[in-house]
Amino acid sequence: MAIWGVVRLVFTLYVIISPSRFEVATSSRQDPDKWPPEAAVDGNVQNNDVDFCAHTRVKNATKAWWRVDLGHKTTIINITIYYRGKSITSTSVKSQLHNILLGEFAGYQIYVSNSTKRSRAKLCFKDTSTSLEEVKNIISHQCQYVARYVMIYNFRNEEKDHSWYSKSAVLELCEVQVFACVPGKHGDVCENDCSYNCKDKTCIQENGNCVGCVRGKQGLQCTKNCSINCTECKQDDGICTGKIMPSTINVFLENTGLSVSWSALKIATTPYVIKQRAFVEVGGFYCLEIPFVMRERKSLLDL
Structure with a gap:
């Protein structure tokens, strides 16, 4: 089961993801008209009503995932998730439903990548809560990577990791906010410029190190030249990988x-x-x- 969307970026010093157009994977949700994937990036952080959430519920599903396309490589700072919370007026019923929802969310994982394949993505966070009390339905995670796609993923084994886990894999995401620097910027408040020699003008938010260099450059911030006889080299050690001209x-x-x-x-x-x-x-x-x-x-x- 899967849902995903394509978004535009609203640029300030920070960036918060908001929607422009969306494409939905087939056979992945219970009711795309009522609980569409874009509901998780519509700017509405209300999480006490399922009608404001993206919903992947399919009976007996073993996997559930939601993915957003940021449009291009982006210097991500952190990701905030608003998972569905209690929404029934009766206190006892409300508490019971809330626990059910936490049991759904538990075990979730956050991936970032420049590919739509999870096998090629980097794991940013994995929930390892051992009790319902440890699971938070509104939570932020630092995820300092340069990536184009953000995926939230969950699964259920035949034997559940904990008795209080939900039986089926499901995601009820009311809002997912991706905070990032505008392209070419880094720093605590995105106040610094990435090196001009960074490939695609992207660098790590924390330290400004490039994620790849333009041709002919090497080093953490791509300030060093490759060997005089080498057209392209590895960023970390300068070993030549391109055409070698005879000296x-x-x-x-x-x-x-x-x-x-x-x-x-x-x-x-x-x-x-x-x-x-x-x-x-x-x-x-x-x-x-x-x-x-x-x-x-x-x-x-x-x-």
Whole structure:
């Protein structure tokens, strides 16, 4: 069972998610007209009436999830959930219903990712409450990642983890607020700029470290250059992953047994005809090994 939506961002120093358009996964909810997925991002935090909530209830479901698409990679700060709470006037019945709802919510997980697949997402939070008293139906979680999708997920095994868990997996989400920095910003109140060399201009809210670098850059905030002969490298250690340009050319003169080295710039003016070429590793560097045929007699000092 699943519901998900696509949202726009309302930009201030912080961002709170609000809806623009929504797409709903098929066969995932009890009544999409009454309890649609967008009800969880409509700005209404009232959580004491199911008619204001997104609802995934399907009898005997083992999995339930709700996902929102932020539209692009976003520097997330925290996520606040308003789960459905008590809504019946009688105190004793109200308390009983409230406990049932907490038993539904218990065990929930929050994932963030840049993919719609949960298997590729990062787990931001997992509820491990051991009693109903520990479960809160209005709660905020720090979730400092750069991601496009936020998913709330729950499941039920054949044998429940706790006796007070609900039998079926279900989510009744009245509001989900994702607080984030506007693109290119980070800091406690999003007051600092991400490095210009951060890929997609996104960085970690807490420390400004980039989540990936533009081509040719490396380091936590992408302030260092890759090796002079490397077009792209790993952010953390600078190991080259892109095209390696030759820095030294080992030239072997056919039928002479002699070899010399020169810079790549001299290749265009070489007085020799290239027969074949191949990249070889020499002392940890990649060099271009070129056998030549003598076309005219030249002193090695002239090369």
